[in-house]
Amino acid sequence: MSWIVQNLWLIPALPIVAAGVIALAKRPQRKLAASLAIGSMVIGFVLSAVAFAHVLSLGHGDSRITEVANINWFQFGDQWVKLGVLLDPLTSVMLLMVTFVGTLIFIYSTGYMADDENFTRFFCFLALFAGGMLTVVVSNSLLLLFMGWEVMGLTSYLLIGFWFHKPSAAAAAKKAFIVTRIGDLGFFLGMAWLYAQTGTLLFYDCGAGCLEHSAVTAMLVHTTVFGLSVSSGIALLLFCGAAGKSGQVPLHVWLPDAMEGPTPVSALIHAATMVAAGVFLVARLYWIFAISPSAIDVAGITSVALQVVTWVGAITALYGSLVAVAQYDIKRILAYSTVSQLGYMMMGLGVGNGPSVGMFHLITHAFFKALLFLGAGSIIHGCGGEQDIRRMGALRGYMPITFKTYAAGMLALCGFPLFAGFWSKDAILHAAFDYDITRIPFYIGAFGALLTAFYMTRQLCYMFIGAKHRGAPGHHGVHDDHEAESLSHPHSPHESPATMTTPMLILAAFACLLGFIGTPAWEWFQNFLDGRPATFSFGALFEGKTALLMAGSSIIVFAGIGLGWMLYGRKPIESPDAPDALEVIQPHIFRVLENAFYIDALYAATIVRLNAALAHISAWFDRWVWNGVVQTISYLVLGTAYVDSFIDNCAVNAAFDEGCTTVSRGGRMLSALQAGRVQGYLRLLGLGFVVLVVILLWGTKR
Numbered sequence: 001m002s003w004i005v006q007n008l009w010l011i012p013a014l015p016i017v018a019a020g021v022i023a024l025a026k027r028p029q030r031k032l033a034a035s036l037a038i039g040s041m042v043i044g045f046v047l048s049a050v051a052f053a054h055v056l057s058l059g060h061g062d063s064r065i066t067e068v069a070n071i072n073w074f075q076f077g078d079q080w081v082k083l084g085v086l087l088d089p090l091t092s093v094m095l096l097m098v099t100f101v102g103t104l105i106f107i108y109s110t111g112y113m114a115d116d117e118n119f120t121r122f123f124c125f126l127a128l129f130a131g132g133m134l135t136v137v138v139s140n141s142l143l144l145l146f147m148g149w150e151v152m153g154l155t156s157y158l159l160i161g162f163w164f165h166k167p168s169a170a171a172a173a174k175k176a177f178i179v180t181r182i183g184d185l186g187f188f189l190g191m192a193w194l195y196a197q198t199g200t201l202l203f204y205d206c207g208a209g210c211l212e213h214s215a216v217t218a219m220l221v222h223t224t225v226f227g228l229s230v231s232s233g234i235a236l237l238l239f240c241g242a243a244g245k246s247g248q249v250p251l252h253v254w255l256p257d258a259m260e261g262p263t264p265v266s267a268l269i270h271a272a273t274m275v276a277a278g279v280f281l282v283a284r285l286y287w288i289f290a291i292s293p294s295a296i297d298v299a300g301i302t303s304v305a306l307q308v309v310t311w312v313g314a315i316t317a318l319y320g321s322l323v324a325v326a327q328y329d330i331k332r333i334l335a336y337s338t339v340s341q342l343g344y345m346m347m348g349l350g351v352g353n354g355p356s357v358g359m360f361h362l363i364t365h366a367f368f369k370a371l372l373f374l375g376a377g378s379i380i381h382g383c384g385g386e387q388d389i390r391r392m393g394a395l396r397g398y399m400p401i402t403f404k405t406y407a408a409g410m411l412a413l414c415g416f417p418l419f420a421g422f423w424s425k426d427a428i429l430h431a432a433f434d435y436d437i438t439r440i441p442f443y444i445g446a447f448g449a450l451l452t453a454f455y456m457t458r459q460l461c462y463m464f465i466g467a468k469h470r471g472a473p474g475h476h477g478v479h480d481d482h483e484a485e486s487l488s489h490p491h492s493p494h495e496s497p498a499t500m501t502t503p504m505l506i507l508a509a510f511a512c513l514l515g516f517i518g519t520p521a522w523e524w525f526q527n528f529l530d531g532r533p534a535t536f537s538f539g540a541l542f543e544g545k546t547a548l549l550m551a552g553s554s555i556i557v558f559a560g561i562g563l564g565w566m567l568y569g570r571k572p573i574e575s576p577d578a579p580d581a582l583e584v585i586q587p588h589i590f591r592v593l594e595n596a597f598y599i600d601a602l603y604a605a606t607i608v609r610l611n612a613a614l615a616h617i618s619a620w621f622d623r624w625v626w627n628g629v630v631q632t633i634s635y636l637v638l639g640t641a642y643v644d645s646f647i648d649n650c651a652v653n654a655a656f657d658e659g660c661t662t663v664s665r666g667g668r669m670l671s672a673l674q675a676g677r678v679q680g681y682l683r684l685l686g687l688g689f690v691v692l693v694v695i696l697l698w699g700t701k702r
Contacts, residue, residue, distance in 0.1 A: 015131035175257050182240075190240070198215040245274060302350070406464075453559070461565070
């Protein structure tokens, strides 16, 4: 076993230890907190690079390049619960992405949160959050993965509600925690079921792991309801956790509200860590999702679990794109964009012949979405806390670096040719086009791509062109009052400091170039994850179907950008109070999209209200029924105690005391007869003689 595998646990341990030390630091120790958090991530990145190099050195001869280090944790009966770490191609690329992007976000945070009084506490939570995600990535045990998963659940609650004095932030934190716990309940049940079926939660354990051939095929022997295989049943339960974490419909409602946290938190949650964890979980457990009796019996048949993943992903991709079209909050647009892109990733996992298609988009998306959120934070910082895009305008001249980097991220997200998102999104569309069951997911994905290009062009036009300074920064449409207070209040927008723009420039370079590791001409990333050698073939770009799909995808992107420019760029927005161009065309549809199809209102009117009604009923039963039963029993017990006390005091004790008094009195009388005086004894003898004579005489007369 290599040195890096034995010490892989250090990568998540470092930020967790840093968080523990920062928690003991005093509030003024800001440099110590930032240094510990950033330092732990930098060292983690170096170790991740070593791990990645080690995996590269193993070659590509085996599609299951896997090294593990397992330990016994505790024993019950004759069985041991084992934990372990795992290094394979999937782990190595995820470690590189999380530590690298996380480091840039940490550095960015030093400038963004510079004026916040709880700077130290923020970095404590941030480091712990990164540690939780890294634990998920390196785990060779579903139990250890679940521990890191729940650490992220806790820290997301703490970070989203970081400004907890705001009711909206506190509500958003509770919403995120509760909604993701709903998904995690399914995750926990699936984990318990998996252990019951396989007797282990280790992924790989010398042939005995739950992802290895013997365990996976054994799960096909048994079926559950509707003839569903046990593997599919377990996979669907585990997918509940993934859907909750990755904001899939219908558990997506927490993700847009997560914008209540500071912008670096939004970048970390939406790009490198929490939402990526759900997609990563499906990729890690892909063979449990993919295996099914029909898939074995008939070539090309997709399992039920992967069909569910595909359809949920496609619906989520379309839903997020539609809602983002009608939003005005800069971060909320990006949030719904994240929902949509996560849907694409899930769809890629469902339609691809392996996890590589979905994971490729996850990696590229992490870079350009982190860039977009950091760019949004830079804009908010430069505009004194303003987040309403209607009150921005002409920021290109005020913030040139932010504009260029944001435009790069926007083009990557749209799938503009040659940018990172173009290659990863096209890989998903290509796989969806070849999907055996139906091409509907392909058409949904293509329409979602059109909408993505449209709403990002709309956002860019609102913010960077048009009338200068349409609203008073920091006074209208500010999404977060505390954020406005914690940032500077200039009279005009201004560029952000180097600590914020430098990470954005680095991420912009990746947004432009990263996609080239997975082009049809050189599918290095896909082959790396699948354990196959990569070959370069420039002619693959011009093969009939590939070239046609790439051309069609490019036309879709150009159409979306052109439509957005026609409605919002050709005639710049002059007033923040002017109606949106789409609102003028279709006000009713626009209102539905603006309110996210009223799903939150639907939940509030149904599930939340039902839950509140059940809570009131439960409280009534608790107060008047169960409490009445308890009070009745207590009064019966008290009454019995009083009766027992009365009998004890007035009967048993009184009789016993009287008997004792009589015995005592008799004893005193008898003691008087034995006083030791001879005269007394003689008197008693005389008296006794007299009595005896009287008795004898009386008896003689009769």
